[in-house]
Every structure is written in C-alpha cells, then in structure tokens.
Amino acid sequence: MTKNDFKLAWRKLLKNKGFTLLNIIGLTLGFTGFILSYQYINRETSYDKWNPHYKDIYQIGLEAEGAFTDETSPSLAPLLKQNLPDIVYAGRKIVYNYGSYPLFGEKTVLIKNAALIDSSAARIFQIENATGPLYKNKDQKDATMVKSHIAEQLFKKEDLNFDNPHSIPALSLQIGMKETIYGTIKKQGLSMIDYDLLFIREPQDLFANNNPFLYQTYIQVRPGTDITKLTNRINALYQKEIAPKDKIRSSSYAKGRIYLDPLSNLHLRPKTGSNTAYIITWIIGILSVLILLLASANFANMIMAQADQRIKELALKKILGSSRWAIVRQLVLEVFILTFSAAILSFVALALTGNILQKWFNDDLKGYILRSETIVQLAIAVLLTTVLSAIYPAIVLSGFKSVNLLKGGLTSILKKGTFRNALLTFQISMAILFISGMLVIRAQLNYMQQADKGFEPAQVVNFKGVGMYYDNKIDGSYQQLKRR
Template sequence: MFKLNLKIALRNLKRNFVISMINIGGLSIALAAFILIVLYVNYETSYDKHNPNYENIYIVGRDLKDFKTNFTPPPLAEIIEQNCPEVALVGKMTPSNLEFPLISDAGRIYIKNTMVMNFNAAKIFDLHPQGGLKQPQGEIERLYYLNEASMRTLFPNKKDSMPELVLMGGKTLGLTAPIQGKIVPNPHSNLQFDGVAIGNNLGVAEGFGFPNYYTYIQVKPGTDIKALEAKIDRLMKAGMIKEKIDMGSLKNERVFLDPLANLHLKPQAGNDTNYKVVMALFILSMLIVVIACINFTNLTIAQANKRAKEVGIKKVLGSYRQLLTMQFITEILIQCVLSMLLALMLAELFMPTFNNLFEVPLSLAAGAEELYWMLPLILLIVTFIAGVYPALILSGFKPALVLKGNFEAGLQTSWIRKGLLVVQFSIAVIFIAGILIVNRQVEYLHTEDTGFEANQVLVIKNQMMYNKPEVFATFRDKVMKINGVKSATVANVVPGGEQTGSNGYTVEGREALLDFIDVDYDYFETLGIKLKSGRTFSKEFKSDTLNAAIINETAAAKYGLLDPVGKTIRGCNIDYKIIGVIKDFKSQGFEAAVQPTIYAMKNPCGNPRLSIMLKVDAAQMSAVLAALKAQWSGINRLDGEDFRYDFLDDLYGRLFKKQEQLKAVFFTASMLTVFIAVLGLFAFAKIMTSNRRKEIAVRKVLGASDFQVLKLLNSSFLWMLLIANVLAWPLVYLLARTWLDTFAYRVELSVVPFALAGVISLLLAVITVSLQATKAVQANPAAVLKHE
C-alpha cells in the first residue's frame, strides 16, 4: 500500500509541478531560515555550559539603587571564604584594558585584554593552560599565559613546554616577564581574554573603598541562594562599617547574586537587549515557518477540486477514509522531506554569510547534536500542521456528489482558505511594518544629535598615565606643534560605551550617586560638548587643578539645583566648587539614559588617565597621522615604538552593532515572509482564476470589460488584505513598543509605517492577482465555452 501511495504521490507532484515547486520552495526557504536561527539561538543561550559547575557559579554584584554593577571590593572574597561554608570556591579577577606590546626575537604582539585572576577563579572557570593549572608560589608570583595565536607569533618554533621570556611595553623600558605557555579560552564562554595572569591573591592592599574586582563564587549543590545573598550583604556592610567607609548615598546598597547562565544575555548589572534580540529572532523564524505552513495548507485545499473524482472513484471501489487520509499525508510528507533536504542545502549555502553578520562559528556539523533530534521533530510537526487538515478535507468528499459532477470543494472550504490567507498576510504586514519601524529607529541612532562631536577625533592607544595636568602639558605642547591638530586632551574613558566609576557626592545636604570622569584641559572643547552655564576648565584658574568640578544637566536635576555654578559638591574627601554645567551627551549610546556625572581634574577615587584624544582638521588628517607616527618616539616615551590609534566615531558606532544586526536579519526575514506570502497568493490566484474560467467567459459574453473582470477578481482578495491589516496593526504596535522601550532615546511611533505596510501589501496583492487574472481575462470566451 505504501508503494502504491508513493507512486500516486510522485505522479501528482509531476502533474502539478508549478504548485508543488511553490509549496516545496516556500517551505524549504522558511525551514532554512529556521535552522540557521535555531542554531544561533542555541549558541547564544548556551554560553559556559561546557563548565562542569555551570549551574552552581554566581557573580557577586552590587545594587546601588540607581544602577547595578558587578564590580566589588577585593576584601569581599576573603570575607565570603571565611564566613560562608556553603561556598565551595571564591574567585576574584580584574580586567586590564591597558594595551601594550609583548616582544620576542621572532615577533611582536599587542595585548588588549589581559585578565588578572586568582587561582580559585581559574578553577571556577575550568581553565586548562598548557602543562595544567598550577598554583603560584607565595603572594607575589604571577603565572602568565597567552592565547594560542599570540604564542604562535612570538614563538613560532616552540616545541617544549618550558617558560619563555618576553619584553613588556617596548624595548626601551627593559621590562621582562616569563610566559608559562599557551591557554586557549573557550570561544563559547563569557570569559574572553588575550592573556591571563594567575596569582594567589589580588588587591591585598586595597580595602572596601576600591570596588574594581569581579567576585565569583561556586556554591555547593542545594544551597539556598536567597539566604546566601542576604548573608553576603550583611558581611559586605559590616566590612564597610569596620573600615569607616563614608557610605553616603550608598546606604541603600545591597548585594545580589547573578547566575553564570544570565551573564551573556540578561545580566542584572546591564540590560537584556541581547536576550530580547535573540528571542525576537527565534519568534521571527517561527512566524516564517507558520506562514509557509499556511501557504502549504491553503494551496493543498485549493487544489481539492482536481482530486475530487479520484477520491469519489476510490470510495466507490471500497477504499476507506483512513486509507485515503494516509495516502494524502504520504504525499504531503514527501513534499516536506524534499523541503527539509533543500532547506539543509540552503542553510549550508548561506551559513558563511550568517556567521559573518553575527560573528559566530556556526556550522551544521557542529550543531548536529541539536539538529539530530530537532529536524525529525520539526518535520513531523510541519507535516502535521500543513498536512493533516487538508488530508481530512480531501478524504472526506462524498462520492455521490463528486461523481454527479456538481460538486465544488471550494464552497465547503472557502472560509477556511480565506481565513488562512488573512492570517498569512497579517504576518506579512507585521514584518513589513516592523522593518519600517526598525529601519527608522536605526537611522535615528545614526542621525540624531549625540551631544558631542566624534568626527575627526583620534583616540590614541597609550600606556603612559597622565594623571597630573603638568605631565600632560608637555605632551600637549609637542602635538600642538603639528599642523592640523586643533586640540588635545586626556581622560580615563572615552565616549564609546566604556564604563566609568561611581561615587557618592553631597550638595547642600542632599546625597546622590554620580559617575565620575577624570579629564584634563580642553576635554569639552575636543569633543564639542556644549556648555549650559558657567565655564570649562581653564589654565587661567590654578584652582581648577585642585578642587574645580563640572557637572552635567542630569546631575544638576538630580540635586534639584536651578543654578549650580558656585555651589560646593563634596565627594572623595574633597570639597569641589562647581564652575560649570554642560549639556547632556549620550556617551553610552541610545539604550542607556544619560547618567548624572561629575568631571574633575583631580580625583583620588579615579582611574588612570590613559585615553588621549586629538581633534584634527579633516583636510590634514593624513598628514597629521604621518607626523605623529614619525615623531611618536619623541612625544611619548612609553609608546615610542608603537603608534596606534582609533577613530572615535568608529568606537562609538560599535554601540549600534546589535541593532544593525537586528535590522539586517529583520530585513531578510521580511523579504522572505513577503516572498512566501506572494508565492502563496500567486498560486492561490492561479487556482482560483482557473476554477472561474467559465464564469469569466460568460461575463465577457454578456458584455463585461476586461477592467471590470479584473476588478471583480481583485475585490475579494482586497477585502481579505484589509482585514489582515486591521488584525496586524495592533500586534505591530505592541511588538514595536516593546522593542522601542529598550531604548532610552527613541523615535515616536506614528501612523506612517502602518499606512505604508497597508499600501505595500495591497499593491503586492493587486499586482500578483492581476498577473494571473490577465491570462484568463484575455482568453477567447468561445474556446472556454465550446464544450458546454
């Protein structure tokens, strides 16, 4: 019986080749997109799952009421270790973002991301350096490891596992360090680095006033996390009180524990934008499959008339409905299998493009474990969704009505087909309106005023600490002699998403937590930041280097100050005098709101000023770069051999990378959805027009014009498209509002995307239906009616 069903199925595929290819092609495209996105979602949601203690690892964070941070003081690790027996391991680490060269006889590399950690942190993250994980000797020793690519560059002919000596920071310094060997960071981990320095303890001389470390804990199975969280919170506050830390606005601080599973997509100290993007992609892929299944179901039902006599004769000859149902399901299963095979080929074909867009190493081979059980399940689900109902419809025809010749399956299934078409185009409208809204927001990110000027600003990579204005003055004097350099400044961070520190500051008895940024002269002038009131730092006022401060509009509003200039603000054990208020600027991009911030030239709580920024005349950029490179050894003694730079607008633009990816994928998904919907409408219109050929011929004989007939054929589809738009618009609004709410600064929703989506969908429907209807309209009525 199966062999007979298989033969019938193949013959029907051949007889209805165009419709079958539309069915198989549309479904295969949808499944290919689904496979790619499922692999991506699985990759993004499984970071660090290779770690054997994945479910028991947490990072200790601090909730400071206004924001959350994962930075904690170094003594916290020791306190947890001594007082929390339910914690198996306590590790701490701190990132070193200082970029410096390592030099060997064979080559030179630049270390950009060094992770300094204690031995327990290396154990928690299951690190396996070359020669095995070894514990350093004593409190001072550090064991240094580099990633495989760096080791290959520095020591291309290395065969043994003995340590190698390298120069650090340039040949002129004469600093050396032994490299123990290579360490390969798992690319599927939250912990990424170029190199690792492992010690026994970190931050020994630093107290609770130096929250510059990440503290990780590995708890014992079955630990009550909420109770442990409260216990660590009490220990933290007791330590701060013991050290007489001025808690100020930190009195509302509390400790939280964030599981390792959250850190990649939805960390508590951060935002869940990445998680929402991943889930949005998964939902999009599901919708594409749904629209393809609807397409499949609709076209199968629409062809029912062609199979009616076959069903009638088989039933008269004694065939049972169950056997007929199995026959039709077999036909649909064959089409689904062909679609799945074609989908795998398409997924493999477009995998490199997808990987390049999202910078991931996906492959069908690597994802075989997930796909092994998933693809057969998807195949069965798609076959069931797309095939069971059409099979029941086709197998349920009444033999008497069919064989009399007065049976029209369309009358029985018309409402079903129309309903499915409405759902299909509702999804298409959601995609069309969605891409218009996404495109508008992404364009807004690139065109809206950020409050500062990133163009023509060089960010020079540097090892020299310019914490004192008099030290940087020498540097400034040298670079300002180069034609084309308009201004020069240095700070501890640049506006490109870099995180800065925070501290409590008091004005007129009111306490608040402010971000602090350490700057030098010409910082605001170099970045084109506008002044709201007062003045910026000036060499004419010597006190500016001691106790002058500038705040932004948000900080002034937080304190409720209408005229802050001249008032005193206390923080870091200094009474600062506010000399100016700057307009807010979006240093963290558009997703995070501008934080209340204070700028000072003297800040005991601050980090080293390493980020040099130069404003350069656009017409002389090439000449300035050449001059800086040639003169760098005389300008900056630590980096004399290595002049390296970035453009600030490029650094800032990286903040929009995820949204650019979402836009690209959403655009592709929208095109696929519209393409599948139009394919379905094309085939549906072809079948419907074919079924109404006699009606069209009779109307033409009775005097109807071609335009009137085309209008008649389009009218039923247009009503369905209008209903689809009305159903889609509320969903589009809810989805768009949810996505836009992830931005602190966003466009306002208007009727334009909704109206455009409606117009585009209607135009596509009219063009698609008219292309099919024109053939029937132009046919000779005599040729159609000659057999009547």
C-alpha cells in the same frame, strides 16, 4: 500498507512536478530562516553550558535602592571561602580598562581585551593551559596566558610549546616593564571569561582599607546548596566585615544587600546590565515561528487550490472502498515528503555555506548546525509544519461524500470556507508586516549613515597604544610619536 502509501504519495508528487517544486522552494526558504534563527539562539544560550558546574556558579553583586553593581571588594572572595563551607571556590576578575595593552615579541601586538583573574576564578571557569598544567611548579606565582593566535605573532614557532615561560616587554619599551607568558589559553566553548590576554595571579593588599580596585566576584557552590540561605549568610558577613571599611562606608552600597546572579543569566539578562540580547533572542525565535507558519499556511492554501484536480481520484478511492483515514493518511504523507525534503535541502545548504555568515554574527555558526539540539529542533519543526499544513486540507478533502464529489466538485464549497479565508488573511497581513518592517529598518539605517554626526569621521585620528612612545621621564613627552 505504509510502503504502498509512500509509493502512491511519491508518484503523485512526481506527477505534479511544478506544484511539488514550488512548494519545496517555499518550504526550503521557511526552514532556512528557522534554522538560521535557532543557530543564533542556540549560540546565545550556550555560554558556559559546557562547564560541568554550570548550575552551581553565581556572580555576587550589591543592590541598593534599586541600583545594582557587580563590583565588590577584593577581600570578599577570600572572606567567603574562609567562612562558608557551602562555597567550593570564590574567585575574582577585573577587566583591564586602560585601552590597548601592547606586547613586544616577534611582532608588536596591541591586546584589545585583557583581564586579571585569580586562581580560584580560573578553576571556576575551567581555564586551562593548552601547553601543560596551569601551574607547572610549586614556586610559580603567576600563570599569565594569551590566545594561540596572539602567541603565534609574539613568539617563534619552536617556542610555542612553552617548555619554559617567555618574558617579553610590555606597555612601553622605554619603561622596561616585562610580562611573562606561561602558555596559551586552551580553547573551550563560549564563556563569560573570553579574553586575548589573561593575567592569572592573586591580587595584593586584599584586606587593605585603601585598596583602590573593585573586582567581580564569582562563587561555585556545592550541589544542592540552599541559595536563599547562603545569600543571607553572605549578607551578614558583608555587613560585619566589609561594609565598615573606609571605601565602602562612604558609598551608598554600605547599606546595600548582596544578591547572587546565576551564571545562566550573565550573558543575556544580567542584573547589572541590559537584557536587550535576551529580548532579541525572543524576537528572533518568534519571527522564525512566524516564518514557518507563513510557509505552512501557503502550503495548505496551494493544496486546497488544487483540490478540484483531485476530485475524481478521491471519489473513486472512496467508491472502491478506501476509508476516510486512508485518504487522510495519503494526503499527510504527501505533505510530510515535501516538508522533509525541504528541511534536508535547507540543512545541507546551510551546512555547506554556513561560515559565510561569520561577518554578520561575528562567529562561525556552521559549528552549531551539526549539534544534536539543532537536529532535534529541526525534526520538531518538520513534524509541526506537516501537521499544520496537512490537517486542514486532509480533513476537508476526505470529508465529502463520493456522489457530491463526482457531481459538482469542491469549488463552490471551498469558496465559502471560513478557515481558508482566514489563512489567506493571515498570509497577507504577515506579508504586509514583514515588508513594512523591512522598509522601516532600511530607513533607519540610511538615517544613521547619512545623519550629521557633529564631526567629520575622516578628520579623527585615533592613536592606539600611545603609551609605547612615552620616554619614561617625569616631564616626559610623546615627541617620538610626533616624529612618526
């Protein structure tokens, strides 16, 4: 029976090629917007989910009088590891905030984002060397690495296997400082630890009261750990061992309290930062659903607009013994075929052209479209769109008596349909809303581009890596830079 229903539905759609094509185009656009939206949402919510200990990792911060900071004493991490058995690893990170970090190899490379982490943080975030073990011998103290595309610029091709570490000048050729590179960073999924240059070494003078640096502290706890109790124990240790120190004692955080921020929150809604990215993902998700609702409403209205053309067909089916359920089933199947076809077209089109979106999203979203979660989301969207588009026309068109259908048609009755009028109102309202939003955004972009900035961008000169030209003298100058 299902096979016959499918054949009938398919023949009906082929018979009305214009109607079928128009609906497929509308639904394809709707599914394209939906897939793109959820590709972005899936990307933003995927940070560190590949880490097997994702749910057991927390960032430690301080809260005082409603203010939050993720900067903590460098002595906090080893103190916690020594005293709290529920903590598997306690690691630290500090970002290099002094501009570009020049490295001088086969080419001069200005590293724009660099950070220092200790070995425990490397274990927490699954940082690995793509060319071998992170620590290749027991005497190795550091494990500094760069990303592969940086290594390709710094070293010869035959040196990229890093059988031995490579020492190259850093910061300034005049100073004579060198940096030893031990390998390339193994490519992982999206992570909060994502830097072109990673210094992996243990911070010095951890327990010195005059240590000038503050670190971000991360912990990995044992599965099933009571986080509330652990937080209280960390607070007690902090107040006893760290708060009395000179650097902390003079700050408002001396009386602050420790909080634990789950790794799942750090990218979209950290306590120390903005939750704008989190709000944006919600807005995009809502807009994608609205786009599908508009496509569904448009589809339902187009089916109802063709109702008069199907009156005799439906009446004859009822007279010949077809049940109401059989008619509903055929109409729903027709809608499903169109919806499924549109979804497949959208999926294939984006799979073939997804990488062109890289310049807008700063990432190749093509990699996310082939994931199982995208397939599941699209399947759910197809089913919901089918139900929303088909349920109203199917109930209305299958509910009339055969005699009434043969006598006068549905035109006069459909014009009085409250629900259909509501669908039209919804479509028009959403269309006005989208058009108004686009006009407002365009006006704002034009204002940002044309408004007076207070300076002339063409007259601003930005020197990158100016330290490279320092002559390493007490009364030194940047004359070499001027000559260049």
